[in-house]
Amino acid sequence: xxxxxxxxxxxxxxxxxxxxxxxxxxxxxxxxxxxxxxxxxxxxxxxxxxxxxxxxxxxxxxxxxxxxxxxxxxxxxxxxxxxxxxxxxxxxxxxxxxxxxxxxxxxxxxxxxxxxxxxxxxxxxxxxxxxxxxxxxxxxxxxxxxxxxxxxxxxxxxxxxxxxxxxxxxxxxxxxxxxxxxxxxxxxxxxxxxxxxxxxxxxxxxxxxxxxxxxxxxxxxxxxxxxxxxxxxxxxxxxxxxxxxxxxxxxxxxxxxxxxxxxxxxxxxxxxxxxxxxxxxxxxxxxxxxxxxxxxxxxxxxxxxxxxxxxxxxxxxxxx
Numbered sequence: 001x002x003x004x005x006x007x008x009x010x011x012x013x014x015x016x017x018x019x020x021x022x023x024x025x026x027x028x029x030x031x032x033x034x035x036x037x038x039x040x041x042x043x044x045x046x047x048x049x050x051x052x053x054x055x056x057x058x059x060x061x062x063x064x065x066x067x068x069x070x071x072x073x074x075x076x077x078x079x080x081x082x083x084x085x086x087x088x089x090x091x092x093x094x095x096x097x098x099x100x101x102x103x104x105x106x107x108x109x110x111x112x113x114x115x116x117x118x119x120x121x122x123x124x125x126x127x128x129x130x131x132x133x134x135x136x137x138x139x140x141x142x143x144x145x146x147x148x149x150x151x152x153x154x155x156x157x158x159x160x161x162x163x164x165x166x167x168x169x170x171x172x173x174x175x176x177x178x179x180x181x182x183x184x185x186x187x188x189x190x191x192x193x194x195x196x197x198x199x200x201x202x203x204x205x206x207x208x209x210x211x212x213x214x215x216x217x218x219x220x221x222x223x224x225x226x227x228x229x230x231x232x233x234x235x236x237x238x239x240x241x242x243x244x245x246x247x248x249x250x251x252x253x254x255x256x257x258x259x260x261x262x263x264x265x266x267x268x269x270x271x272x273x274x275x276x277x278x279x280x281x282x283x284x285x286x287x288x289x290x291x292x293x294x295x296x297x298x299x300x301x302x303x304x305x306x307x308x309x310x311x312x313x314x315x316x317x318x319x320x
Contacts, residue, residue, distance in 0.1 A: 012041050013041075020039075020115055022117055023144070024176075025113040025115075029111075035080070042094055043065060053071060053077055053106070054075075055068075056069055063094065064096055067098045067099065069098065069101070072103055073103040073104050074103075074105045077108040084113050085114045091122060093125075094125070097127050098126065098129070100128065100138075101130075103133045104136060104163075112141065116146050117147040122152050123155075124152065124153070125157075126157065127158075129158070130158060130160040132162045132166040133166065134165055136167070139169045142172045143173045146176075147177045148178055150205075157186070162195075164191045164192045164220065166190075168190075168194070169197045173202075178206060180208060181209045182212070191220035191223065192221045194223045197225065197228070198226070200214070200228070200230070200231075202232075203233075203315060205234050206235050210237070212240070213241075214243050214244070215246075217246045218281065221251055222249075223252045225255070229241050229258040232318060233260065233266035234262075234266055239267075245275075247281030248278055250280035251280055251281070255283070258286075259288045259318075261291065262289065263291060
């Protein structure tokens with residue numbers, strides 16, 4: 001590797017570190033040899049580290065990276081695995097293909113930050129397969145930062161299989177900067193005694209477009225799930241939320257909970273769908289769309305905030 005190439009990679013790493021920090025990430029964790037981590041800028045792998053019990057394989061492609069991440073059988077990973085995906089320039093295409101396996105009786109937390117601070121014309125696509133083995137546990141926290149231009153198209157699509165006694169908890173957050181265009185599509189299959197919880201929080205502004213589809217199939221006896229979305233919209237932003245839970249087994253229990261807050265000319269649509277074909281299964285739902293409480297806005301304005309600032313404080317409080 002030439003000196004010139006090393007300098008370019010060093011500068012790329014510096015830039016992605018700054019973007020990662022802007023997204024709320026802990027940059028020290030990306031360079032800690034005691035912590036498993038992966039940093040990808042565009043189609044370049046800038047750094048990678050694996051610790052005991054974690055197997056990390058990666059392959060650079062023309063417009064992105066193929067990743068296989070395995071947590072070995074029985075390993076309880078003590079520190080979260082940190083992932084950073086980003087595009088720092090104003091334009092670019094990033095395709096992330098992820099194959100994740102948590103083997104039997106393993107447990108891990110993934111902390112992913114996706115950051116596009118200068119995006120004017122950026123496309124980020126993710127195709128993921130996740131397999132959570134028998135009695136294994138995965139916590140997946142994903143935070144996005146999109147800058148102020150709204151020039152991002154983000155399309156994360158995942159299929160997750162949770163085997164008997166497995167546990168899958170996910171939290172997707174996009175509340176800083178402009179959303180741009182978000183097309184979110186997650187599909188989960190849960191077996192006997194599995195537990196699944198999916199939480200999504202998004203704050204749309206200006207002309208942002210948000211589409212979220214989450215589906216959980218409760219295929220095994222005594223499987224449990226919650227789908228929970230919190231979406232806030234201002235100006236001319238719009239959203240479409242579809243939350244689907246299917247009860248196919250005895251004692252399966254599921255719930256869909258979506259709440260959306262709109263201001264100005266924003267438009268929201270929430271569609272909770274419940275399907276049950278086993279008489280001993282039970283699935284429930286609730287949905288609400290409303291506006292920010294006027295009295296709360298007036299209270300904050302009396303304390304010196306402008307109206308837009310007051311609305312922003314209330315909305316971020318709801319999304320916290």
